Amino acid sequence: MHKSCLTTASARFNLANLASQIPLPFNSRKWHCIARMICTKLHHPCCLFVNRVEGTDSKLQFHFPLFPRHSCDLPVREGRVFASRRDSSEALSAFFERLINNFNRYFDSVKQKPGSTIRQLQTTQMKLVSNGDASPVEVKPSLTLEEAFLASDRGLQLRVFCEVCGNGSEPEKHQFHVDVQVAPAWLKSCALDLLPQVGCPILPALDASNFSLEHSQFQWFVSKPATKLTDAKWPLEPTSGGLVFTPKPEHVNCFLRLRVLPHDSMARPGIPFGEADCSLFTKVSPPDLPFFGELVTCKQAVNHAPMQVLHHSRFFATKERLSGPGEFRVVSYNLLAFMYSCTELGRSFFFKHCPPKYLEPDYRFPLLYRELLAYNADLLCLQEVDTKNYQKYLKNLLGEAAGYESLYLPKLLVNYPTEPNAPRPKELPRKAEGVAIFFKKDRFRVLNKLTVDSLINEAEVRYEDLAAQIENLASSGDLDPGHLYR
Secondary structure, three states, rough: OOOOOOOHHHHHHEOHHHHHHOOOOHHHHHHHHOEEEEEOOHHHOOEEEEOOOOOOOEEEEEEEEEOOHHOOOOOOOEEEEEEEEEEEEEHHHHHHEEEEEEEHHHOOOOOOOOOOOEEEEEEEEEEEEOOOOOOOOOOOOOOOOHHHHHHHOOOOEEEEEEEEOOOEEEEEEEEOOOOEEEOOOOOEEEEOOOOOOOOEEEEOOEEEEOOOOOEEEEEEEEEEEEEEOHHHOOOOOEEEEEOEOOOOOOOOOEEEEEEEOOOOOOOOOOOOOOOHHHHHHOOOOOOHHHHHOOEEEEEEEEOOOOEEEEEEEHHOOOOOOOOOOOOOOOOEOOOOOOOHHHHHHHHHHOOOOHHHHHOOHHEEEEEEEEHHHHHOOOEEEEEEEEHHHHHHHHHHHHHHHEEEEEEEEEEEEEOOOOOOOOOOOOOOEEEEEEEEEEEEOOOOOOOOOOOOOOHHHHHHHHHHHHHHHHHHHHHOOOOOOHHHHO
């Protein structure tokens, strides 16, 4: 991606330089006021991001990351992400009034101390303009938020008029120009829940909209070895990039952090996740650190993975992909869904030989991911795949780390009838686990797909006469009806 998208390097110009070039009869008094205003074009992430709230057409979500101290070198408070959720029918003027109050409440709350250089930033006015064919046109303040932000197909820009004042000095007028991005990439949550183990790939659990894994940026940081998280010392520069991180032996007893900058499918940067930690801002100009948003930290240090001697012997046998004509490798694997391993029956009877902590997903999943990748399969046929595991981890991991595409089908929750001719519901709920097929994109492509939820249900539709004969046998007592649904 372009460097200009990562920073808020300001394109600043002082209109005072233009005053001497404009001949009379301009109103010199009016021009004097303009000449003292500094106009600054702020770049990503200082944008006004607009999203429609999921599940409703009547609410809009706004995010406005604003860091004038670091993007414009102004002696004011650091800044933060201003967020609000408003009715789409609200007037643009009312929205501006609320946003101005929020700005002033934050930037005016400066406790002046002797010798302090921090000054107040007061917002006085806001305007929304659309990029017309010839020149920008102001959007009418009387329009609703729906009409102002979503009805136009032209680019929008927000103009914020401010004054920097305090310490007895004359107010300095500023005008910020920021782009409006509608329906941007938005990373709503990001967590590092998996236990980091040497040689086992881990990745974040993401909840996002309009988000592209291909174009988004990921930065991993590895601390120096520490006995606890609060003692960890962090580097300023990332250790590696990419969605997936695999700890190395030298990372044992180190902690991990991740920073994400979301992009959409057109490679446009979106809303940084969380709040930027302004205490981490560097003196480097331009400072791009805060604009990746919040640093997400794994609470567990990197540890050694178990040896699993049997697995490693398999890894040796499959360390190379099959490349001969007509050759491909198929791996079938039952992952043991957490919905079964976490039950009291599972832990007290089926898996009583296994300590409970080793049945937890945060421990098991990284070991499974290492194993699945090591087989170098062209086709992976997986059973008992937790829906959350597939959506949060497996699909992204195998897609990004090994070039797989996938299909997933959660199982039907079937209640077996006790009577042969008992009516069956037309629709059945789904379980929280199912089956998945992963295939290498460089060797296979999907031509068509057929979903078969149940072989018995499929047979009843396709072979109606045969199904009727079986039902008659069950009704006569010659066939146990329970056998029909096993």
